[in-house]
Amino acid sequence: MKKIYTPLSQSSIKSLKAGDEVLLSGVIYTARDLAHQQMLNKIVKGKRPPIPLKGQVIYYCGPTTAPKKRVIGSCGPTTSSRMDAFTPALLRAGLLGMIGKGSRDSSVKEAIRRHRAVYFLAIGGAGALLASKVKECRVVAYKEFGPEAIYELKVDDFPLIVGIDSRGGDIFRLCQKGG
Amino acid sequence: MRTVYAKDITKTVAGLCVLANVRLREDVHKALFSALAKETNARAKSILKALLDNAAYAWENKLALCQDTGLPYVFIELGQEVSIRGGDLISAINKGIERGYKQGSLRNSVIRHPLKRDSGSCFSPGIVHVDITRGDHVNLAVLPKGFGSENKSAAVMLKPTAGLEKIVEFVIKSVKEAGANACPPFVIGVGIGGGFDQAALLAKKALLRPIGRKNRDKVLARLEKRLLKQINGLGIGPMGLGGKTTSLGVNILTSPTHIAGLPVAVNISCHVLRSASKRL
Structure with missing residues (x-):
């Protein structure tokens, strides 16, 4: 299985193909609907978003509270398509990777291809197992949003499948009859 | 008193x-196990296995x-x-x-x-x-x-003469639209009858019935079986990445309705169908 590290670069993800299984290590940032909306508002106004975007990976995730003696609670992916409207602008701003579940619309696919980025799938509904791969977790922005805040996660061998590769190859096109 | x-x-x-x-519901656990045994797609098998590992890890660590x-x-x-x-x-x-x-x-x-x-x-x-x-x-x-799957639920007011075929068509269409986004394999609750609200409530309540427990109404039992077979023929599979495990079970509840209508609601649950009950 391929191992990849954040921050990503176009050359480090060039060889990834839709359907490849990879283990990701390094820092990733969680962001859901509300955080995306806020970040986009900043970008549109020409202001800096609260996290660095260049070469970074955003994880569509709102974790449960960390129980005692644990780094994080359950932390699986949420439905990516809800973020579709915000994604092309973030890719334009330098974002190179996203992690979520489910398919993306054509504008996202096109933006991924244009910016040579990558979209990964994590197993939906396996949030407990994924929590065991998170080594550090801290809130870095929008603390008031609770589970919708932006958390900086340090992950180690986080198991992913390439959903859409930098050439626009889409796993859902490859895997499904008529889906 | x-x-x-x-x-x-x-x-x-x-x-x-x-x-x-x-704690994953026992019937859901069993259904995942038997799906793993029947599944032939390698990727689908490995995802089903990860879901069972997730259930074991969650229970052991008392994690959601x-x-x-x-x-x-x-x-x-x-x-x-x-x-x-x-x-x-x-x-x-x-x-x-x-x-x-x-x-x-x-x-x-x-x-x-x-x-x-x-x-x-x-x-x-x-x-x-x-x-x-x-x-x-x-x-x-x-x-x-869970709301990823709740978001993909749907209701329709069919004509009273629509019959079984239109019901099947609507359920299948709803499952297709849920696709990869609602965390398949699904458990499907179907409510038929009542008014607009009642059909949806029946669909939700249907999720409480253990998967695999046969419907006492023969017509509904046959319909559940048919729907399950048809859904598992769609090829959506775990995570939407293909395979024959698109649904773990279909449960139908019905209620009396009006001569002018046939309300049908589909409540989709992801594979993490959770519930727990107790009698006081």
Whole structure:
């Protein structure tokens, strides 16, 4: 299985193909609907978003509270398509990777291809197992949003499948009859 | 009259909220196991295996199975010979949800106002459905409903003469639209009859019935079997990445309706179908 590290670069993800299984290590940032909306508002106004975007990976995730003696609670992916409207602008701003579940619309696919980025799938509904791969977790922005805040996660061998590769190859096109 | 104290309802609901979120339902567990045995697609098999590993890890570490610990639904069958003392029923339930979600480190996914979404999220209120029954027992069932799949649920008001084919068509269309986004393999609750609201409630209540328990109504049992077979022929598979495991079970509930209509609702649950119940 391929191992990849954040921050990503176009050359480090060039060889990834839709359907490849990879283990990701390094820092990733969680962001859901509300955080995306806020970040986009900043970008549109020409202001800096609260996290660095260049070469970074955003994880569509709102974790449960960390129980005692644990780094994080359950932390699986949420439905990516809800973020579709915000994604092309973030890719334009330098974002190179996203992690979520489910398919993306054509504008996202096109933006991924244009910016040579990558979209990964994590197993939906396996949030407990994924929590065991998170080594550090801290809130870095929008603390008031609770589970919708932006958390900086340090992950180690986080198991992913390439959903859409930098050439626009889409796993859902490859895997499904008529889906 | 039998007295049941509000504080006991609170305590029970709190315990059920935690249990439902950290322990995969036995019937769902069994269904995943048997799907793994039957599945031939290598990727689908490895995902099903990861889901079973996830259930084991969650239970062992008392960690939520999924970070979406749901919109808490509470279904109560309240015996008419029960008198509740020491507080009102609905507050007792919501207190139980608050306590359970805090104790279990579950997620505060409830928004108090659907449009003013800026005040932060909380644990309660849950959605409470009360049925008055005979006798002096209280049955409490907690169903934390994940919203990725809830978002893909649908209802339709069919013509009274539409018949089975149109019902099948609507269910299949709803499952196709849910696709990869709602965490397949699904458990499908179908409500037929009643009015617009009742059909949807039946679809939700159908999710409480254990998967694999045969419907007592022969016509419905046949329809469930047919739908399950057809859905598993769609090729969506676990995570939407192909395979023959698109649904673990289809449960149908019906109710009397009006001569002019045939309401049908489809409530989709992800594979992490959670519920826990207790009789007081």
